[in-house]
Amino acid sequence: MVGYDGASIAIFINLKEFTMTAADFWNKRYQTDEFLFGVEPNDFIRAVTPIPKPGAKAFAPADGEGRNGVFLAELGYQVTSVDVSQFAVDKAKALAETHNVTVDSHVGDVFAFPCPDDHYDLVIVCFMHFLPDDHVRFVDLLKGCLKPGGVLIMEGYTLEQLPLTSGGPKNPDMLWSAEAIASEFAEFDILLLQETRRFLAEGHRHQGQAATLQFLGRKPAA
Numbered sequence: 001m002v003g004y005d006g007a008s009i010a011i012f013i014n015l016k017e018f019t020m021t022a023a024d025f026w027n028k029r030y031q032t033d034e035f036l037f038g039v040e041p042n043d044f045i046r047a048v049t050p051i052p053k054p055g056a057k058a059f060a061p062a063d064g065e066g067r068n069g070v071f072l073a074e075l076g077y078q079v080t081s082v083d084v085s086q087f088a089v090d091k092a093k094a095l096a097e098t099h100n101v102t103v104d105s106h107v108g109d110v111f112a113f114p115c116p117d118d119h120y121d122l123v124i125v126c127f128m129h130f131l132p133d134d135h136v137r138f139v140d141l142l143k144g145c146l147k148p149g150g151v152l153i154m155e156g157y158t159l160e161q162l163p164l165t166s167g168g169p170k171n172p173d174m175l176w177s178a179e180a181i182a183s184e185f186a187e188f189d190i191l192l193l194q195e196t197r198r199f200l201a202e203g204h205r206h207q208g209q210a211a212t213l214q215f216l217g218r219k220p221a222a
């Protein structure tokens, strides 16, 4: 199987198995001067992110080359980000410098990141797809690190994306549905949850018609 965003990716060639870590996979992709997903923030995240109160903290797991983390920092959030690819984080740091903002960006596996409980006012997830077991762990992580009353914004691909060519994993087990996300975040105040058919224009990797899920929700107040 050739995976996409999983923790490890096994490739079978001539009956020999080579295991590639997520870091290897993504470093190989990011090893270019180009920003694969562009330097502009995801337009859904740009549209729905609340204006921060002074001192508000945001977390951007799997922030890639930093386009969304930089946007949040420009709005006034104190941003922490983590991505498994060193090459991506190097670009994210350069992007933050160009925009004259600070993002506390880290290289590493999101599951190994010391994420404090009840800490962030805002968490954003942009096209981060895991295999089912890791998806469950990721949902727990997102719920845990948000403050009570904190906001979660997510955009990811749905099953309808499978025949489309604007990005995303080709393993259906990694794709999202509104039904599953509604059940996983049942205790949240769900402000927006919709499956879309829309046009993506994010670098050369996300171009064209896409089938996405957009989520905006609030963790219940304590």
Ligand SMILES: C[S@@+](CC[C@H](N)C(=O)[O-])C[C@H]1O[C@@H](n2cnc3c(N)ncnc32)[C@H](O)[C@@H]1O
Residues within 6 Å of the ligand: 005, 006, 007, 022, 026, 037, 042, 061, 062, 063, 064, 065, 066, 067, 068, 082, 083, 084, 085, 088, 108, 109, 110, 111, 125, 126, 127, 128
């Ligand atoms: C499709 S890209 C999206 C990047 C970014 N969110 C954006 O929209 O520009 C998926 C990202 O997930 C990162 N990633 C994959 N597995 C990860 C993991 N276990 N921990 C942290 N980052 C991971 C990859 O390095 C890659 O940057």
